[in-house]
Amino acid sequence: MSGTSTPKYIHGYQEEEQERLREQALVIERPIYDFIDFSEAKELLEIGSGVGAQTEILLKRFPHLSITGVEYESRQIAKAKENMAKAGFGEDQVRFIHQDAKNLKLNRQYDGAFICWVLEHIPNPIEVLISMKPFLKPGAMVSITEVFNATFYTYPIMPAIMDYWKIYNEYQVHIGGDPQVGAKLGDLLSESGYRDISLRSGGFHLDSRHPDEKSTVFSYWKNLINSGAPALLSEGLITEKQIEEMLSAMEELQNMPNSVFYYRFIQATAFV
Template identity: 70%
Template sequence: MTEKHTPKYIHGYLDEEQERLRHQALVIERPIYDYIDFSEYKNLLEIGSGVGAQTEILLRRYPQLQITGVEYEPKQIAKAEKNMQELGYTAPRVQFIQQDAKDLQLSEKYDAAFICWVLEHISDPVQVLHSMKPSLLPGAKVVITEVFNATFYTYPEMPTVKKYWQIYNDYQVEIGGDPQVGARLGDLLEIAGYRDISLRSGGFHLDSRNPDDRNTVITYWKNLMSSGAPALLEAGLIDQKLLLKMQKEMDELKARKDAVFYYRFIQATAFA
């Protein structure tokens, strides 16, 4: 019997990373969820539920939802279950199942599905979209939010930040992911046979008019990039000096009154 190995994941599974995921979800909650409406749905399938960072937002915003989260990594499920219990969420409102999203074997049918920051880590995202389709009721609503990392821009441009971001994204590709997958969501859903596909671009364009929001997002982004450091260091792609210089430049950016931060993600809505 061949042993299954957890696919490489740029952010890793350290305790501090698990907490960062929850903080990240809250920092960027509004740009994602203000444009989502699951109020008419009851039974939602979340693919790649991780530590439950998005799950808790969905449960809070939609009290009628029952959510099944599918996650590959057992350590993430254990943390998600602990997080939900602390928030007072238990079955049947929420449950987590350990399965490979590319080969789902689910007994229930769902009238909605949600994927957020997951397909970027998967070598064949169409396989995931195909795999979940038999578990969706006819007309089920699907919402997917994904990265488009080529859109990242700061003013002024910070040379080490730019270099680090390129290394970070190149490594994502090397381990089988796609840091630009958001741009392909329409095609991926079309190939997988979904209908009524619509796309929107969301994200941040923050400058001196909103310094508090800008600084919050710059800090978040510094932490996001730093979360990839253990993997990049282990792979020999960066050294400690480069990491510290990147972090210093992000702090310098935050300190500038004329700083600009720009980034777009892509959100797709479709129906089974």
């Protein structure tokens, strides 16, 4: 896609945001990857590879893999190549292709596919699932991890956070995304012709029993939702004061011994 036709992306492409993606991937690594097994795959197709944050974890956990990352934003590909070089992964292990995932043109078939935090940003995500199917071998495993933002809950409930969260999610819908796409993965895969579909709910339910992890996750979540602030601000949907109040409330919860953090994402596994 050219720069003029690139759809809006709630998190933006600033360098600070590119680093956040890597840090976020590491914080949430175990809840996602402890339930993914690509040990039988050799060539993996990653859709929406971004800055390579998930690619790096995949190669660390499954060093035998050869990964092709498809990404439509050239700035993310440049950063991904830089990140892979820093991590010591060569071009024999990973390559990145600048394409629109709804209209893939690949020169090989893969025996696995991976999508993580991508379909939430794409209008009509079923088009991606249909587009990649011809490039997957019979029996190939597909693993998809996606958001289910309606599940976010804190105790105590902080209006400054929940009001911001509502605006954040409504904006994502406005620009063509779907903050609840995780809940729909079963139907999307079924309609796209995949088989043996299974779904699981993963995520966090943290309280006073896990103070360190809870503090880490509150910090991660604060950075995640704050990454949407520049876009919301530029669209006139939110004020600086509302952002400051949200950040302050997140820090208050982070430092509160009896606070609770709850959020679920959805993971789907399916086969071609």
